[in-house]
Amino acid sequence: MNRRLVPAVAVLALLTGCSDEADPSRPVGDPSPGVLRVLAGSELADLQPVLDEAAKATGVTVKFSYSGTIEGAEKVANGTADQGFDAVWFSSNRYLELVPDAQKRLGTPAKVMSSPVVLGLPAAKVRELGWEGRRVGWAEIAQAAGERKFTYGMTDPSASNSGFSALVGVAAALSGSGSALDAARISAVAPQLKQFFSAQTLSAGSSGWLSEAYARRATEPGAKVDGLINYESVLLSLNATLPEPLTLIYPNDGVVTADYPLTLLTSASSEAREAHRKLSEHLRGADVQRRIMDSTHRRPAVPQVQPDAKFAVKDLVELPFPGSQSAVDGLITTYFDQLRRPSRTLYVLDTSGSMQGDRIDGLRQALAGLTGADSSLAGKFNRFHGREQVTLLPFNSTARPPVKYEVPADDPRPVLDQIRGTATSLDAAGGTAIYSSLRDGYDVLREQINADPDRFTSIVLMTDGENTGNENIDDFERFHSGLPQTLKGIPIFPVLFGESATAEMERVAKISGGKVFDARSRSLSAAFKEIRGYQ
Amino acid sequence: MTKDLFSDKRFQQRWTVKRTLGIGLAVVLLAGVVIAIVLGQGGDEPAGLRTVRGVIGSEKLAFFADQRVKDVFAKHGLKVEVDPAGSRQIATATDLNSYDFAFPSSAPAAEKIQRDRKAARTYAPFSSPMVVATFDPIVDLLTKAGVVRSGPGYQTFDVQAYLDLAAKGTRWDQLPGNTAYPARKNLLVTTTDPRDSNSAAMYLAITSFVANGGVVSSQEAEAKVLPGVSKLFLDQGYTQSSSEGPFEDYLSAGMGKTPLVLAYEAQFVDRVVRGDSTIRPDMKLLYPAPTVLSKHTLVPLREAGDRVGQLLSGDAELGRLAATFGFRTADPRHFNDVVKEKNLTVPQTIVDVVEPPAHETLERMLEAIAKQY
Structure with a gap:
């Protein structure tokens, strides 16, 4: 694009930004009477109708700002949550309470509802596996998974609680010791865990997108995924939309359950405390509990309300959860570096002239952040993982030569340093040939997939402007439709940045089964980090 | 001021x-x-x-x-x-x-x-004795295992017998003839976090007394009982920080999640008095022998x-x-x-009550346990 236009556009963006863009430390504004400002997990969005009614009944309005559990724990621990929020509301306080600096900032919790994390499989599959009409344990599930008798999708345990709970649950159950996990117990069951995760063929940064992707793959021809590991509530909601509903498998040796505690922060004002008390009381009232159970398929939190018949198994054994942050962090790291199917990640990166200055700098930082430069809690898990294949494909008027890496599982540091070196030496000049470069990317992947097919493969497409190459989106769509199944099913994650052509990027995401990430109102780093959950 | x-x-x-x-x-x-x-x-x-x-x-x-x-x-x-x-x-x-x-x-x-x-x-x-709240099938199981006994007008939870089972890392599914609750997890009383809760400290007062054969009042005694009593907490993994949490789980999530929960007697009685039908007929109170009073x-x-x-x-x-x-x-x-x-079925007087250790001793033991997390 024409570089001269940029400053004017930027100034305009800055001006309009001033009026309606929230203070990043206070995304839901300053404290005000009758408003409870809540840092929450995104899955609570489905509670909005209940909260609207609560506002009428109690005069307390909830304002949400969404965050992942680990990212949220970090905000609470370092005190930034105190600045802009009165309460936190995640699917569980377990992780937060394991971080000492976060734990001491948590006040009164009020558990509002609960939902166990379970496995959903089509009835035909359950029959085929011989699991119809009987309860099975995690060991049997892991064995069938290891033999590839079924495949499933699960969220990224570092970004989303359902994946995290599943990881803890299966590790605890397989360890067989019955007591809580520690590092030694985790490494003892690593081979079995690896079997279990070998059948995971779909990953996502959020439970919502995982369900969507699953539903799409169930109806459209493509790489079908048999089942899903998710909250019971999500699976029950999803069943209403699926041509072939899922049978929920409740492992008889136990599950990990989300209990949604609406938790006051100790820094909250007395007005906010009162608001929290009123709201908790309302939400835990018998009628509202029934309403929550009906509309969100989550189980009631108060004993006065009987759980519905739709919850097939009522008395669930709860598996022990690790008692220390180091055990949990160790489990997540092991998952990424050793247990899950390794990733193959291609970055198609715009280094055209319009990227000069802050933008190319932002890109360098965003990539460097994924090599371990980001020392935050979430950043630790977002880095390129052991065994991951990372390819950087910079382009301008044409694609430049791809730079390929494979991160070793044991000593990743030297290779991560090399990736950082390449990233920080990226320069901006020339035109923007998006689609011919993207097409070149498939040549790289074809070669890699032929050599080693069993990986999570995905493409990140980052560009800050309109295509100036000879090939356009229609050409790309034609090319894409002619691809063999192994390449066609690779999701593309376009990142909106600068003056990206939004409609075209949406189309690229749609035809590939990917998802668009917006980096226009936040840093490229933030977007790149979020995408990690899907790779 | x-x-x-x-x-x-x-x-x-x-x-x-x-x-x-x-x-x-x-x-x-x-x-x-x-x-x-x-x-x-x-x-x-x-x-x-x-x-x-x-x-x-x-x-x-x-x-x-x-x-x-x-x-x-x-x-x-x-x-x-x-x-x-x-x-x-x-x-x-x-x-x-x-x-x-x-x-x-x-x-x-x-x-x-x-x-x-x-x-x-x-x-x-006011005061309240520490109790173990549980369910009928668990009472039957633990009676067979020698942990639950009939006491003077109420059922007791034999702490020594329990410590023996816990020391071996016994899982529920390893209890002979257990078809009522064959869970693949350790037979442990659910407590709160010893790092920040009073009821967990009271539990430590009880278990350390039994492990030591008397109130712990010396550094030698502390060293002697710590390995055994630490396991009672550590093997639970994550525990909640306030006694409301596990008791609510007991009431609403039931036997699957918390077959045995340490509670204040008052928490249970309060629910019965409220008459809000949260205490079902199969829910039972056991008095640890010995127990301590939370004053x-x-x-x-x-x-x-x-x-x-x-x-x-x-x-x-x-x-x-x-x-x-x-x-x-x-x-x-x-x-x-x-x-x-x-018409509550709670004893007027509880016979087997012991004193908790001095604050410093209790704190030192709690800190020693906290360090092992």
Whole structure:
């Protein structure tokens, strides 16, 4: 694009930004009477109708700002949550309470509802596996998974609680010791865990997108995924939309359950405390509990309300959860570096002239952040993982030569340093040939997939402007439709940045089964980090 | 005194909010000034009530929030505002400057506060023994395993027999003939986090007494019992920080999640008295043998707090109300009346009660356990 236009556009963006863009430390504004400002997990969005009614009944309005559990724990621990929020509301306080600096900032919790994390499989599959009409344990599930008798999708345990709970649950159950996990117990069951995760063929940064992707793959021809590991509530909601509903498998040796505690922060004002008390009381009232159970398929939190018949198994054994942050962090790291199917990640990166200055700098930082430069809690898990294949494909008027890496599982540091070196030496000049470069990317992947097919493969497409190459989106769509199944099913994650052509990027995401990430109102780093959950 | 108040963060915040609100209204309309003044003075509370602030063990929150309790205090010119916190937290971490009284749930915690704050006296208006709440199928299983015995008019939980099973890392599914609850997890009583909760400290008082064969009062004894008692906590993994959490799980998530939960007797009795059908017929109370009493002890930090202590100890109406929340009152009549009236199956007297160790000993052991997480 024409570089001269940029400053004017930027100034305009800055001006309009001033009026309606929230203070990043206070995304839901300053404290005000009758408003409870809540840092929450995104899955609570489905509670909005209940909260609207609560506002009428109690005069307390909830304002949400969404965050992942680990990212949220970090905000609470370092005190930034105190600045802009009165309460936190995640699917569980377990992780937060394991971080000492976060734990001491948590006040009164009020558990509002609960939902166990379970496995959903089509009835035909359950029959085929011989699991119809009987309860099975995690060991049997892991064995069938290891033999590839079924495949499933699960969220990224570092970004989303359902994946995290599943990881803890299966590790605890397989360890067989019955007591809580520690590092030694985790490494003892690593081979079995690896079997279990070998059948995971779909990953996502959020439970919502995982369900969507699953539903799409169930109806459209493509790489079908048999089942899903998710909250019971999500699976029950999803069943209403699926041509072939899922049978929920409740492992008889136990599950990990989300209990949604609406938790006051100790820094909250007395007005906010009162608001929290009123709201908790309302939400835990018998009628509202029934309403929550009906509309969100989550189980009631108060004993006065009987759980519905739709919850097939009522008395669930709860598996022990690790008692220390180091055990949990160790489990997540092991998952990424050793247990899950390794990733193959291609970055198609715009280094055209319009990227000069802050933008190319932002890109360098965003990539460097994924090599371990980001020392935050979430950043630790977002880095390129052991065994991951990372390819950087910079382009301008044409694609430049791809730079390929494979991160070793044991000593990743030297290779991560090399990736950082390449990233920080990226320069901006020339035109923007998006689609011919993207097409070149498939040549790289074809070669890699032929050599080693069993990986999570995905493409990140980052560009800050309109295509100036000879090939356009229609050409790309034609090319894409002619691809063999192994390449066609690779999701593309376009990142909106600068003056990206939004409609075209949406189309690229749609035809590939990917998802668009917006980096226009936040840093490229933030977007790149979020995408990690899907790779 | 004034300086203390102003250095307190919470006070400053509240003051700022109200002040800002006041200015805002004054700018908008003249009449607003009047409203701002009213708001600034505490809004809709009846005039003339003196606000007394306390930090309390969370088990007493419902009592202080009860309108009848508020009314009694109001009759005596007081409005009592409380913040719940873990009792050990109150003794060690909480900034007590903004409070008129501290009301932890144990004698050792109160001792420490009294010493630190040089309080002249303390009040122990009510107490509650530690119990294990469970379910009929578990009672049957544990009776066969020799852990549950029939005691003098009530069922006991034999702590020594339990410690023997726990030392071997016994899982539920390893109990012979267990078809009622074949869970693949360790046979453990669910407690709260020993790092920040009073009930966990009381549990440590019980188990360390049995492991040592008497109250732990020397460093040698501490070293002797620590490996065994640490396991009771560590093998549970994550535990919640306040006693409300696991007891609520017991009530709503049931046997699958918490087959055995350590609780205050008052938590159970309170639910029965409420008659809200949360206690089902298959839910049973076991009294650990031995057990300890959680002595809810109020430490006055200022004169107004002392008044609250006097009323709780002396006022018959407050005594009766406390008993309806399940507390055993200093005057046993109140509690016994409730037992009779509600036909409760709790013993009038509990025979096998031991004293907790001194605050320092208990703290040292808790810290030693915390380090192993």
